[in-house]
Amino acid sequence: MIDDLKTFTTLPDRAPPGSEIGLIAWIRQNLFGSAGSSITTLILVFLFLMYLPPFVEWALINANWVGNERSICDANKAGACWAFIGVRMDQILFGLYFGANPDQVWRPVTIFIIFFTLLIPLMIDKTPRKDILGILLLLVFPALFYVLIYGGVFGIPVADTTQWGGFLLTFALAFIGILFALPIGILLALGRRSEMPVIRAICVTYIEFWRGTPLITILFMASVMLPLFFPAGVDFDKVVRAMIGITLFQSAYTAEAVRGGLSAIPKGQYEAAMALGLGYWKRTIFIILPQGLKISIPAIVNTFIALFKDTSLVSIIGLLDLLNMAQTASRSLEWNGYDIEGYLFAGFIFWMFCFGMSRYSQNLERKLDTDRRN
Amino acid sequence: MTIDIQANSIELGETIIKIDGLNKWYGQFHVLKDINLDVKRGERIVICGPSGSGKSTLIRCINRLEVHQEGSIVVDGILLTEDTKHINDVRREVGMVFQHFNLFPHLTVLENCTLALIWVRKMPKKEAEEIAMRYLERVKIPEQSQKYPGQLSGGQQQRVAIARSLCMNPRVMLFDEPTSALDPEMISEVLDVMVGLAEDGMTMLCVTHEMGFARKVANRVIFMDEGQIVEQNEPEAFFNHPQNDRTRLFLSQILQH
Numbered sequence: 001m002i003d004d005l006k007t008f009t010t011l012p013d014r015a016p017p018g019s020e021i022g023l024i025a026w027i028r029q030n031l032f033g034s035a036g037s038s039i040t041t042l043i044l045v046f047l048f049l050m051y052l053p054p055f056v057e058w059a060l061i062n063a064n065w066v067g068n069e070r071s072i073c074d075a076n077k078a079g080a081c082w083a084f085i086g087v088r089m090d091q092i093l094f095g096l097y098f099g100a101n102p103d104q105v106w107r108p109v110t111i112f113i114i115f116f117t118l119l120i121p122l123m124i125d126k127t128p129r130k131d132i133l134g135i136l137l138l139l140v141f142p143a144l145f146y147v148l149i150y151g152g153v154f155g156i157p158v159a160d161t162t163q164w165g166g167f168l169l170t171f172a173l174a175f176i177g178i179l180f181a182l183p184i185g186i187l188l189a190l191g192r193r194s195e196m197p198v199i200r201a202i203c204v205t206y207i208e209f210w211r212g213t214p215l216i217t218i219l220f221m222a223s224v225m226l227p228l229f230f231p232a233g234v235d236f237d238k239v240v241r242a243m244i245g246i247t248l249f250q251s252a253y254t255a256e257a258v259r260g261g262l263s264a265i266p267k268g269q270y271e272a273a274m275a276l277g278l279g280y281w282k283r284t285i286f287i288i289l290p291q292g293l294k295i296s297i298p299a300i301v302n303t304f305i306a307l308f309k310d311t312s313l314v315s316i317i318g319l320l321d322l323l324n325m326a327q328t329a330s331r332s333l334e335w336n337g338y339d340i341e342g343y344l345f346a347g348f349i350f351w352m353f354c355f356g357m358s359r360y361s362q363n364l365e366r367k368l369d370t371d372r373r374n
Numbered sequence: 375m376t377i378d379i380q381a382n383s384i385e386l387g388e389t390i391i392k393i394d395g396l397n398k399w400y401g402q403f404h405v406l407k408d409i410n411l412d413v414k415r416g417e418r419i420v421i422c423g424p425s426g427s428g429k430s431t432l433i434r435c436i437n438r439l440e441v442h443q444e445g446s447i448v449v450d451g452i453l454l455t456e457d458t459k460h461i462n463d464v465r466r467e468v469g470m471v472f473q474h475f476n477l478f479p480h481l482t483v484l485e486n487c488t489l490a491l492i493w494v495r496k497m498p499k500k501e502a503e504e505i506a507m508r509y510l511e512r513v514k515i516p517e518q519s520q521k522y523p524g525q526l527s528g529g530q531q532q533r534v535a536i537a538r539s540l541c542m543n544p545r546v547m548l549f550d551e552p553t554s555a556l557d558p559e560m561i562s563e564v565l566d567v568m569v570g571l572a573e574d575g576m577t578m579l580c581v582t583h584e585m586g587f588a589r590k591v592a593n594r595v596i597f598m599d600e601g602q603i604v605e606q607n608e609p610e611a612f613f614n615h616p617q618n619d620r621t622r623l624f625l626s627q628i629l630q631h
Contacts, residue, residue, distance in 0.1 A: 272476035275439065276489070291480050370480055370524055
């Protein structure tokens, strides 16, 4: 009977009850949700109030910000001696050569300006022609770096690599390490999943060997043992040796990070690509790697952050990176005793770059997440 | 066997797939046993059978997603061997639709459709996009072309997958349980597209449990069990007068509800 049919109607949406929204509700739910939670909150607030104000007082309020001599800092021991960092800034950031030759500091400054000019547009979504920017950054920039920092051409005085140091060295080691380790790591990860047993065996051996050796050992070997394998007179540059050691080590870690992403791709993706007639390399480049690398981003960035900080280990072969240069400066005759300021400053620079990498990777993950419905 | 061609049907052409003495093992497990099958151009074949009977494996051998150990498979005159060139030639002629769609989640619907046209058929991007839009219109979702697969319903995704295959202008379409992963409300939109393809004379091999579809569209139904072809016949005879008691048991189980 048509007359008996009922019509389905949707009920209107109602707002959630008041206890679920607003600041008070958030505090009640998250900070004082239970007895345990309330106690933890109170203890943390107490510790915070006890230790933070004295630190702020020392580091900011009472600090000695300006001045050229330690006598200013010695007169006011209640505050941090940032004047020391100011005086030795060039040395800590750019190494001994540029620390001693202030008229040459424009070289590293220019190189970093170029670096960020290329990098920042690459991180913004709407930039056109990112491919050209990317090529400039990955291929042209390293050459420019060498020309400008090493010098010896166009009348620029030579800054020998033995004189490279500070953040400049940290940056150079990490940049080259990342630049070479990523493609080598991707190839190793693909090789480890290859159907050809010989290729697989080579990749597994490589990865397991370098992953099983501490970086400090590799750097030591690169410095002390490498020369033994070459005839006398053939002398590799110390910085180049460190770069090679770091790349060998880092590529094994990157390979494992990438492999994790590759193995998360469902078999159906390979099959669909094969069924369309795409060969191995086209399948890999267009279907497998874009998805695999997306999944691997957190793991890859994690290894890059670790690498960035591990560059400090080059002190074992007598190179002074950011951390070691800060330490050297704070042990100089003029500023002996202001270690804490040196370490804090080096730590802050490390943190800024690592935090930047971490945030960018989160941003990238969000952007590449095509599964969300909107 | 005479094939009763239904009212809207097309003349069957020459043999396009010829399978002779096909045997396949997974390790010790003998999954396909002495399969012989000839498919003529324009034929619509539905393959059914209990799970584990080898029906999916059989159609996956046709585009060499599975490797067989004995026997021969010839597709459109090309013998399937280890030769990668032959394999890719066959895959170019044979489209496949999967149970779980297998769309590429990092590419838009349009890019899913144009990828193989651009990189396998070496077609300019603009031309590839025109072809892709034509097939997306045919499966009735041109308005979704800029979305990502994750933003579509299951039925829409499967229709995109069909369009993606059709873009390559295949001579044969393989369907591997295309509606098994769909919500009941979405099955008919996919079947409608498949019926339309059949009406246009596409050669189709379809593994499915949609017996209504088989009755309406197939000109041959194949029943498989334990890696063998148990029985094959035109749909009317297959459903009304099954010859083998194994077939009868299977039909009584799937048709009783």
